[in-house]
Amino acid sequence: MDVSKKIIEAVKDAGVVGAGGAGFPAHIKLNAKCEVVIANMAECEPLLFTNQALIQHHPDEVLQGLQIAMQATGAKKGVIALKKKYEACRKSLEGKIGYYENIVIHELEDFYPAGDEHVMVKEVLKRTIPMSGIPSDVGAVVHNVETLYNIKRAYRDGKPVTEKFVTVAGAVRHPLVVKVPIGLRFSELLDLAGGPAVKDYILVHGGPMMGSEVDAGDTVTKTTSALLVIPDGAFPHISRRARMEVLLKRAKAACCQCRICTDMCPRYLLGHSLEPHRIMRTVSYGLPDTEAVKNSLLCSECGLCEITCPMGLSPRRINSRLKRLLQEKRIRFPKSNVERERPERESRKYPTKKLIARLGLYNYSHQIQYANVRIDAKEVKLMLRQYAGLELVPLVKEKDEVKAGELIAKAPEGKPGINLHASIDGVVAGIDGSSIVIRRG
Incomplete structure (x- = not known):
């Protein structure tokens, strides 16, 4: 068996998935041939410090994981794409990177969503991924840095994925980044951070923009990057309280077709045919604009349309619902090349500082340190579906x-x-149709 097959088998056996997104199986990505492997170190969602802590404390493991991914895919070059403002991470990497061949650092501007694969490939390689395409269509593979850390542990150390680095932040008494066993309940994560510092809040799994609302009884999965306590009054709290039927009524009553949602959409600015304002018009008035509705499949659900809409509407959530309906009907957007990016793209990159202020989370946006503590969980609940795939x-x-x-x-x-x-x-x-519970002792 050649080296690339050994790597793929080891990563598959270890259960490695994309640690920062939908949880796509890592061994499938490693099975694609490419020219460049990009380590995604943008961590562009506000309040998250998981990847930054990982790079600062485990730079060698990440660099080795990147080198292993290059071996598996036949890539001649590895790029660590991180934001220029992450000075401590850059210093940590610069002290090690000289020992690894053909790996370089690419500094990104501080805008949202720099971590989107389509955006990142454009920033790093100046190549445009086709609509409905993936990075390998333009000779690249993108991995989250924690995924690379797990790839190294799988191939070099024979270690399966049993732990997760998680940021616990927002309105908590002692924000921290901590490594915990997969299956730990969110209530225990909150206890580690001293508990919520406010009375009225929601819990968000992931970032404040793209994360989902969860309960304290839910558990850490292989894709848990953060657990955030979002206080009442903050934008993510308000936006998640609105019901879909209310959002649709608001769209019909208030959408003035100003097209700001479209003009600020990162995918539209890359040249995609996604135009959220047309989708809002179509849905609001029941127009037979099937092309606009089908274009919702191109939406990355980054949420910038929500943030920038002057009427407080949510094209993102309406797009998300349309996508699910189209996918249930097995309707796909055909892969097609982008003609050209919009010339105004550079001037419309949305600054992270502005985003944090708009979200109402400025008071919670400060550097969070890694807590190197041992977590002796008495019980874990491991979900049987915690990645993109079958149960x-x-x-x-x-x-x-x-x-x-x-x-x-x-x-x-x-x-x-x-x-x-x-x-x-x-x-x-205990075992049921969705989980396995393991109790210590």
Whole structure:
């Protein structure tokens, strides 16, 4: 077996997925041939410091993971794309990068969403990914830096993914970045941060822009980058309270077709045919504009349209609903080349500082340090669907004793998927259609 196949098998066996997004299986990305592997270190969502802490404390592991990904894909070059403002991360990497061949640092401007794959490839390589395309269409593969960390541990150390680096921030008493076992309940993460510092709040899994609302009883998965306490009155709190039927009524009553949502859309500025203002008009008045509706499949759901709309509407959430309806009907947007990017793109990059102020989170936006503490979880709840793919099949039964790192679930036979491993030593306390609970002792 050649080296690339060994790497792919090791990463597949370890259950490595994209650590910062939808959780796409990493071994599938590694199976694509490319010219350049890009390490995504933009971390462009406000309040998140997970990747920054990882780079500062584990630069060698990330660089080795990038080197391994280059070996698997046949890439001749590796690029760590990080924001220029991350000075501590750059210093940490500069002290190590000289020992690794063909790896360079590319500094990004401080704008949102610099971490979007289409945007990042354009910034780093000056190449435009086709609409509905992926980075490999233009000779690139993009991995989150924590994914690269896990790739190194899988291939060099034989370690499966059982832990996750997580930012706990927002309106908490002691914000921190911490490494915890997968399956830890969010209530325990909040306890580590001293608990909420406000009475009325929502919990957001991920960033304030693209993250989803969760309950304290939910658990850490392989894609959990952050747990944020968003106070009442902040924009993410207000926007997530509105029901879809209300959003549709507001769109019909208030959308003035100013097209600011379109003019600020990062995908539109790249040259995509996505025009949110047309979608809003079509949905509001039931117009037969099937092209506009189908173009919603191009939306990355970054949420800038929501932030910039002068009428307080949410094209993002309406696009998201349309996408689900189209996908249920198996309607796809055909891959097609972008003619050219919009000439105004550079001047319309949205500054992160402005975004934080607009979100009403300025008081919570400060540097957060990594807490290198040992977490002895008494119980974990491991979800059988925590990545982009099919639900996993349990390999254990109730009352079985398991060790941390032991394989406990895998994809259905003959189907694409990833492996799931126990994150603590203990006994299987319960199995249902969606999770496996392991209790220590």
